[in-house]
Amino acid sequence: xxxxxxxxxxxxxxxxxxxxxxxxxxxxxxxxxxxxxxxxxxxxxxxxxxxxxxxxxxxxxxxxxxxxxxxxxxxxxxxxxxxxxxxxxxxxxxxxxxxxxxxxxxxxxxxxxxxxxxxxxxxxxxxxxxxxxxxxxxxxxxxxxxxxxxxxxxxxxxxxxxxxxxxxxxxxxxxxxxxxxxxxxxxx
Amino acid sequence: xxxxxxxxxxxxxxxxxxxxxxxxxxxxxxxxxxxxxxxxxxxxxxxxxxxxxxxxxxxxxxxxxxxxxxxxxxxxxxxxxxxxxxxxxxxxxxxxxxxxxxxxxxxxxxxxxxxxxxxxxxxxxxxxxxxxxxxxxxxxxxxxxxxxxxxxxxxxxxxxxxxxxxxxxxxxxxxxxxxxxxxxxxxx
Numbered sequence: 349x350x351x352x353x354x355x356x357x358x359x360x361x362x363x364x365x366x367x368x369x370x371x372x373x374x375x376x377x378x379x380x381x382x383x384x385x386x387x388x389x390x391x392x393x394x395x396x397x398x399x400x401x402x403x404x405x406x407x408x409x410x411x412x413x414x415x416x417x418x419x420x421x422x423x424x425x426x427x428x429x430x431x432x433x434x435x436x437x438x439x440x441x442x443x444x445x446x447x448x449x450x451x452x453x454x455x456x457x458x459x460x461x462x463x464x465x466x467x468x469x470x471x472x473x474x475x476x477x478x479x480x481x482x483x484x485x486x487x488x489x490x491x492x493x494x495x496x497x498x499x500x501x502x503x504x505x506x507x508x509x510x511x512x513x514x515x516x517x518x519x520x521x522x523x524x525x526x527x528x529x530x531x532x533x534x535x536x
Numbered sequence: 537x538x539x540x541x542x543x544x545x546x547x548x549x550x551x552x553x554x555x556x557x558x559x560x561x562x563x564x565x566x567x568x569x570x571x572x573x574x575x576x577x578x579x580x581x582x583x584x585x586x587x588x589x590x591x592x593x594x595x596x597x598x599x600x601x602x603x604x605x606x607x608x609x610x611x612x613x614x615x616x617x618x619x620x621x622x623x624x625x626x627x628x629x630x631x632x633x634x635x636x637x638x639x640x641x642x643x644x645x646x647x648x649x650x651x652x653x654x655x656x657x658x659x660x661x662x663x664x665x666x667x668x669x670x671x672x673x674x675x676x677x678x679x680x681x682x683x684x685x686x687x688x689x690x691x692x693x694x695x696x697x698x699x700x701x702x703x704x705x706x707x708x709x710x711x712x713x714x715x716x717x718x719x720x721x722x723x724x
Contacts, residue, residue, distance in 0.1 A: 399579050404592035
């Protein structure tokens with residue numbers, strides 16, 4: 349493909365450098381595609397431990413053709429399995445209710461209050477804790493369980509670059525057997 | 537089993553009547569079990585149409601032993617498939633927000649206002665419409681897609697009677713590809 353020829357040329361024949369060049373261009377091109385409608389894709393599931401944990405996941409792309417590629421199917425399977433293992437609460441920081449972020453900031457500042465550090469420093473520390481909160485709880489910011497060198501967002505952007513379509517992780521549900529068991533009445 | 541011997545005796549040897557006797561006793565015994573803790577069970581999924589519709593479902597019972605029986609596994613699979621087809625919004629009427637029921641009543645009464653019928657009759661008609669609303673939208677009140685002679689609740693009660701443990705359909709999620717697509721931003 350022209351992209352690969354160009355990459356090798358840019359890298360003066362060095363294969364590793366060419367791969368890096370393509371990877372960076374993939375991530376850059378993802379930004380150009382953002383905004384294109386994503387009505388196709390796949391709904392997939394992952395069940396772990398013979399029914400102890402289950403995940404339902406929707407990932408969108410632009411065309412049914414791309415949705416049926418092995419690469420897309422494998423990505424969706426990987427993300428579903430990742431969600432089972434890493435148990436995010438939301439897809440992205442934008443989905444976290446403002447009240448929860450405010451609470452986390454409050455806790456962070458309260459913890460640091462006794463340290464006597466100046467307000468500007470406390471603010472920085474609180475920001476760091478919010479960043480960590482997103483990394484722990486937002487799917488896109490979590491590091492991929494199969495490759496801790498990448499976040500799920502990076503994985504997604506690479507796929508967008510590789511397959512050439514806009515994509516989005518739309519939503520997911522994760523059920524752990526027996527969790528949050530308020531004693532719901534059985535059949536009445 | 538003693539139950540079957542007794543049933544045949546009660547039915548004077550008539551097999552069909554014996555089955556009916558057991559079925560009714562199963563439903564009655566379900567009520568006796570309600571209230572027992574249900575922390576075991578299964579989380580299962582069902583994907584339809586190569587990824588166009590997906591369902592995640594948790595059904596609880598009392599012991600892991602029962603959760604692993606073919607009967608329980610088949611029930612859970614059936615309910616998941618039913619949810620994909622029948623698209624309920626809630627498990628039970630108790631889960632429907634009061635505001636939604638109030639709205640449905642309001643609509644029902646408004647529709648009938650012009651008819652000039654007395655208030656007591658309008659109330660009855662509105663109740664009928666709410667009942668229909670539950671039958672359309674609450675999983676337990678829906679008729680089973682594989683057997684319209686039974687509701688999901690009856691199916692559940694029969695299983696409780698057959699397996700001898702308290703059970704509950706705890707929760708479910710249903711994703712239809714591309715539905716409610718607010719244009720979520722893709723990877724940023």
